[in-house]
Ligand code: B12
């Protein structure tokens with residue numbers, strides 16, 4: 001990553017998964033870097049996803065740095081973050097380490113209690129990190145900085161909460177601080193020079209498994225349509241971007257803003273495709289035919305929907321605020337307007353197949369794939385994240401929760417052991433989530449990875465047809481291909 005001459009603040013995005021693989025521009029550390037850059041601080045941004053010698057880079061930058069910031073989601077990122085933090089502490093025992101990002105937000109008390117964490121930012125990081133840096137640089141106390149936890153003489157101090165700030169007051173994401181070429185997604189449904197962007201934060205819904213509830217407290221704040229159009233035009237111009245993935249938790253909350261963005265893109269001749277934009281089924285069913293046509297004309301090619309389950313009981317338990325029929329209606333609507341849906345489903349919310357709506361979920365997957373074979377299906381295992389509305393339910397059902405920061409490293413959405421499925425059901429879910437469902441229904445993403453090898457393509461076609469047959473008829477006994485994959489395929493990173 002690029003680095004300025006004056007090295008004052010180091011911001012680290014640790015590895016998201018153990019194997020290198022799919023990555024995007026780390027907007028969390030870029031967002032925090034914006035106000036620091038504006039205030040004149042030098043920056044060293046290190047992204048372990050793209051920098052091969054990232055540990056060395058961090059250690060080399062320590063000389064003269066004010067502090068080191070870490071950005072972590074729950075999961076493997078914590079493990080890598082702690083490994084880097086340990087090296088930092090060994091080389092420079094006095095430097096303060098600041099932890100932010102989703103995990104620090106959902107479990108701030110446990111995070112601050114770790115010996116390798118000095119300050120935790122819980123919530124938006126832009127202003128908080130600028131204030132922390134100023135205080136550390138000037139040797140000033142941290143007691144007036146809202147939204148942080150810190151240690152003083154070994155004691156943990158929690159400051160007052162930081163009120164939600166309007167993101168229009170923050171500078172544009174400083175994409176120039178990273179080497180964009182390393183992040184371009186090629187051969188994507190949206191183009192060959194595709195990157196990610198975020199236009200809003202938060203979500204007004206309160207799905208029981210989702211951390212949004214704790215982090216953004218059901219608030220939703222967005223950049224104005226004018227600003228979004230101007231920033232997308234600038235990105236397209238500066239880096240020849242032809243596709244934009246929206247990282248918003250809920251892009252479609254404000255219909256008028258979406259309409260103004262679509263019109264703006266057309267009026268300013270911003271020639272990009274845009275998509276994978278997250279939306280709520282109920283919101284999208286309220287969009288008029290004219291608006292769907294306008295969005296398509298301006299470049300919309302796909303949306304992302306948290307469909308979650310084919311069982312109304314599970315949808316109600318989650319408080320998804322929509323019905324199974326709504327999901328089917330949206331599938332038909334999007335097919336009509338040429339917009340692909342990426343569906344996200346969760347299994348393992350309940351202990352057994354019946355209460356978890358296993359068969360109904362599989363049926364719904366088959367149904368939406370019949371409506372539009374080009375749609376994509378992602379299936380995850382339920383993980384009870386701290387701070388989510390259904391976290392206590394999971395605890396009361398006996399799911400052990402880690403008592404240390406390290407313990408959360410194994411909490412990833414493809415680890416069925418973190419779900420509420422009882423042992424027998426868990427054993428059935430693992431091959432489905434890890435192998436059969438992606439192979440049968442996540443076609444385009446895998447095909448892109450196979451396109452340069454005839455052998456891989458042939459193998460893929462064979463196993464795809466087999467997986468499709470098994471899923472279509474619910475036949476999952478004698479799973480020889482799963483065992484083959486488990487022992488051989490994973491090593492070659494065939495599916496993930
Ligand atoms: C893009 C994305 C990814 C990308 C990678 C992200 C990246 N950084 O490279 C990919 C696709 C790889 C990914 C993977 C996963 N993701 Co993801 N992802 C997102 C998404 C959609 C956008 C992230 C983003 O760029 N946000 C924009 C920035 C500006 O916001 P931010 O990160 O929150 O940063 C702010 C604050 O957190 C804070 N902050 C952040 N970093 C720092 C650092 C410091 C020092 C400070 C002070 C502050 C600070 O300040 C920032 C500005 O206010 C979010 C949802 C969302 N809308 O945020 C989910 C989200 C972060 N992902 C999530 C999850 C669960 C995952 C997975 C675990 C899912 C899985 N399949 O297993 C995997 C992890 C991989 C694995 N197997 O372990 C959850 C995290 C929940 C949690 N408890 O951590 C989220 C919140 C989705 C959700 N609603 O549940 N993800």
Ligand code: SF4
Pocket residue numbers: 203204205206207210211212213249250280306
């Ligand atoms: S709609 Fe999506 S982002 Fe919003 S609370 Fe539900 S799962 Fe989270």
